[in-house]
Amino acid sequence: MSFWELIASMLGQGLVITLLTTVLAAVLALVLGFVAGLMRLSKNKFIRFLVAIYVEVFRGTSLLVQLFWIYFVLPMFGITMTAMTAAVLAIGLNFGAYTSEVVRSGIQSVDKGQIEATIALNFTRVQRMRRIIIPQAFIIMLPNLGNQLIELFKSTSLVALITLTDLTYQANVLNATTLQTTQIFTALLVIYFVIAWPMTKGMKLLERKMTEGRM
Amino acid sequence: MSEPIVKYNNVTKYFDDLMVLDGIDFEIQPGEKVALVGPSGSGKTTFARLLMTLEEITDGTIEVAGDYLWHEKDENGDLKPASTDHLRKVRSNIGMVFQHFHLFPHMTVLENIIEAPVTVKGVDKKEAIKDGKEMLDKVGLLDKADNYPAQLSGGQKQRVAIARALVMKPKVLIFDEPTSALDPELIGEVLDVIKDIAEEGETSMLLITHEMDFAREVADRIAFFDAGKIVEDGPPSEILYHPKSPRLKEFLERFMSTQASPE
Ligand SMILES: Nc1ncnc2c1ncn2[C@@H]1O[C@H](COP(=O)(O)OP(=O)(O)OP(=O)(O)O)[C@@H](O)[C@H]1O
Ligand SMILES: [Mg+2]
Numbered sequence: 001m002s003f004w005e006l007i008a009s010m011l012g013q014g015l016v017i018t019l020l021t022t023v024l025a026a027v028l029a030l031v032l033g034f035v036a037g038l039m040r041l042s043k044n045k046f047i048r049f050l051v052a053i054y055v056e057v058f059r060g061t062s063l064l065v066q067l068f069w070i071y072f073v074l075p076m077f078g079i080t081m082t083a084m085t086a087a088v089l090a091i092g093l094n095f096g097a098y099t100s101e102v103v104r105s106g107i108q109s110v111d112k113g114q115i116e117a118t119i120a121l122n123f124t125r126v127q128r129m130r131r132i133i134i135p136q137a138f139i140i141m142l143p144n145l146g147n148q149l150i151e152l153f154k155s156t157s158l159v160a161l162i163t164l165t166d167l168t169y170q171a172n173v174l175n176a177t178t179l180q181t182t183q184i185f186t187a188l189l190v191i192y193f194v195i196a197w198p199m200t201k202g203m204k205l206l207e208r209k210m211t212e213g214r215m
Numbered sequence: 216m217s218e219p220i221v222k223y224n225n226v227t228k229y230f231d232d233l234m235v236l237d238g239i240d241f242e243i244q245p246g247e248k249v250a251l252v253g254p255s256g257s258g259k260t261t262f263a264r265l266l267m268t269l270e271e272i273t274d275g276t277i278e279v280a281g282d283y284l285w286h287e288k289d290e291n292g293d294l295k296p297a298s299t300d301h302l303r304k305v306r307s308n309i310g311m312v313f314q315h316f317h318l319f320p321h322m323t324v325l326e327n328i329i330e331a332p333v334t335v336k337g338v339d340k341k342e343a344i345k346d347g348k349e350m351l352d353k354v355g356l357l358d359k360a361d362n363y364p365a366q367l368s369g370g371q372k373q374r375v376a377i378a379r380a381l382v383m384k385p386k387v388l389i390f391d392e393p394t395s396a397l398d399p400e401l402i403g404e405v406l407d408v409i410k411d412i413a414e415e416g417e418t419s420m421l422l423i424t425h426e427m428d429f430a431r432e433v434a435d436r437i438a439f440f441d442a443g444k445i446v447e448d449g450p451p452s453e454i455l456y457h458p459k460s461p462r463l464k465e466f467l468e469r470f471m472s473t474q475a476s477p478e
Contacts, residue, residue, distance in 0.1 A: 117317035120267055121331035121383060122307050131334055135321050 007174060007187060014170030015191065021087050021166060022153045028092025029152065030145075033099025038129075040104045051100065058097035064158050066090045071162040087159040095152050102148065106141035107133055139210050146203030150196050157192075167191060218281060220245045220308075220386055220419050221266065226275035228261055228443075235261045237443040238275065243387065248413050248420040250430035250451075253440030254466060259423045262440070263389045266421070267311045268302060279308050280386060310385030314392045316372045318364040318379070324351065325360040328379050336383070343382075350378040354408050370401030374408050381412065387419040388412075395425065402426075409433065427470060431455055439463045 039051045058066065071086040081089070110133050118128040160169035171188040175181055219242040228236035235258045243249055251259045264270040266277060268284065276294070277284040286294040287301045297305070319327050328350060329343035338346075351357045354374040364372055373393055380388060390409065394402040406429050413420060413433045424430050430437055430451065437454040439447045441462045447454055458464045 111317070113313065113315055113317035114319065116269055116313065117319070119269055119306075120309075120311040120313075120380070122303055122335050123331070124303070124335075127334050131330065132319055136319075139321065 003178065003180070006178075007184065010170045010174055011167060011187060011191065014165060014167035017084075017165055017169075018153075018156050018167040019195075021084065021091070021156045021159055021164070024088040025091035025095065025156070026149055026152055028088060029095035029099050029148070032092060032096025033103050036096060036100035037103025037107065040100060041107060055097045055100055058094050063090065063094045063155055064161065066094055067158060067162050083159070083162050083164040086162060087156070087164050091152060091155060091159075095148060095155075099145070099148060102141050102144045103137070106137040106144075109140055110136045139207075142203070142207050142210065146200070146207070149203070150199050153196060153199065154192065217245055219243060219278075220247075220280055221421075222278040223262075224276045224278070226262075226265065226277060227273050228258070228265060228270065229273045235443050236265075236273075239443075239445055241438070241445060241448075243419050243421065245386070246416055246419055247436065248422065248434045250434035250437045251421065251423045251440060252425070252427070252430060252437060252454075252466075253446075257440040258443045259440050260391055263311070263391055263421055263423060266387070267309055267389055268306050269311075279305050307383075308386040309389065310380040310383055310387070311389040311391070312373070312376050312380050312393050314396050316364075316369075316376045316396075318372055318376055320364050323361050323363055324356065324367070324375050327364070327375060328382055331379070332382055346382055347378075350382050351375075353411070354378045355404075368401060369397045370404045373397065373405045377405075377408055377412070381418075385418065387421060389421045389423075391423045392425065425470075427455065427467075439466070441466075 036051045036054060039047050040055075042048055067087065067090040070090045071081075071083060074080070074086075114132055114136065115128065118132050123132070156166060157168040159166050160172060163169070167188065171184050175184050178184070221241075221243040223239050223241040226236055226239045226241075227234070239262065251262065253259055261270060265272050266279075266284070272285045276286055282301075282305045283294065283297065284302070284305045285297055287297045289295045319330065322330060325344065325347055328347040329338075329340065332338040332343040332346065333340055348357060348360065351360055354377060356371060356374055356378070359367060359371060359375075364375065367375065377393075393409065394405050397405065406426065409420075409422075409429075410433055412418060420433075422430065422434065434451055436448060437451050438445045439454060439458075439460075439462075446460050447458065447463050454463070455467065458467055
């Protein structure tokens with residue numbers, strides 16, 4: 001195997017892990033973000049309090065520490081998991097906390113007149129949320145959600161530090177074995193950029209598609 | 216005389232320490248069109264919003280079609296605050312058209328109109344579309360069915376909002392200054408639509424307006440609000456041409472002098 005073939009094959013394997021981690025963590029973050037964001041708007045004080053704790057804890061500490069904690073500390077309490085599971089869980093929980101704030105403020109920034117219109121048309125609270133408020137809030141949230149997705153993608157490079165063989169991990173291994181530091185880390189940089197950049201463009205496009213003629 | 220469709224009994228409303236409605240008694244008969252006029256801040260909007268359940272009542276009761284709106288009877292026949300289900304059941308008699316339309320911006324005109332019948336009432340979608348198109352035709356906007364609200368003029372938006380309220384077949388329809396957010400040249404088209412509905416007769420109307428000529432044409436009764444009370448209430452001919460209270464006289468005089476009479 002030539003030098004470049006070796007690089008391509010190892011980075012390719014790493015890339016698959018990076019993308020898989022991104023997708024799974026993003027789905028978890030989005031689900032958590034919506035659930036926590038909606039709970040934050042609950043009438044029940046206790047529910048709001050619980051969510052506030054979750055959000056503050058995960059925003060108030062670094063993702064790296066959360067990764068370490070979930071992967072290295074939880075096993076001491078008898079909770080063991082694969083590096084992949086730990087990575088998805090930590091990133092999902094961390095970004096879910098930020099996403100919940102995006103969801104909350106998105107929902108709150110829907111025009112209050114919309115709520116009044118749904119009361120006048122006799123919607124239930126659930127019907128109002130599902131049909132009127134969330135669809136409009138989602139469009140408001142979209143730019144922020146897009147930014148978060150890209151941040152999340154880039155943050156997955158931290159999972160190398162809990163032994164998950166992602167793109168960054170593979171680059172490190174290659175670097176240690178071949179000592180071609182410049183080529184390997186330049187290739188790493190280019191790969192991250194080549195994925196993040198179309199993601200940014202794609203989100204912009206989606207935004208435009210969803211607002212076309214409507215807002 | 217038949218049972219009133221709406222009955223306010225000694226209704227009082229406070230915002231914190233500010234009394235906005237001061238023990239009002241008031242009735243609307245089935246099919247009756249009542250205009251509310253009065254100076255700014257006199258409580259007209261609040262009065263109507265209590266009926267739409269957009270503000271909570273402080274004291275007194277409102278009856279709609281023979282049921283209490285804000286209350287229901289417990290086992291002993293005493294009044295207690297209404298449950299959500301009860302509130303929704305009674306509220307289904309009422310509809311409202313807002314000054315700023317509040318159309319759903321993420322839905323087309325037709326989707327705006329069929330949304331509540333389908334989602335809230337469970338009407339079959341095909342049927343809702345048929346009814347919706349009929350209603351759009353009535354307000355002269357069938358050709359805009361597939362447009363989004365942002366693509367309409369203010370007058371068109373308000374006509375859609377009226378159609379959206381009407382497909383729910385309310386017994387009482389509230390209009391809170393339906394034309395005051397509109398450019399002057401668009402007011403006429405909206406007033407015409409409201410007149411058409413008024414002429415059909417079945418729906419009772421509560422109409423807050425500063426358009427005196429319009430009130431005189433459409434309303435069976437005009438109620439004059441001042442400082443949280445209905446000071447005078449009667450047929451347009453009396454209220455507009457034979458005002459009794461000094462406050463109403465003053466109000467009308469100020470009005471005539473600032474208002475260039477349309478048409
Ligand atoms: N949500 C609120 N909180 C506190 N005060 C309010 C609120 N809504 C209305 N008010 C006050 O209640 C009084 C009556 O207001 P309302 O809007 O009912 O008057 P209005 O007759 O409709 O006036 P306008 O002709 O200007 O629309 C005013 O003093 C107003 O400032
Ligand atoms: Mg008002």
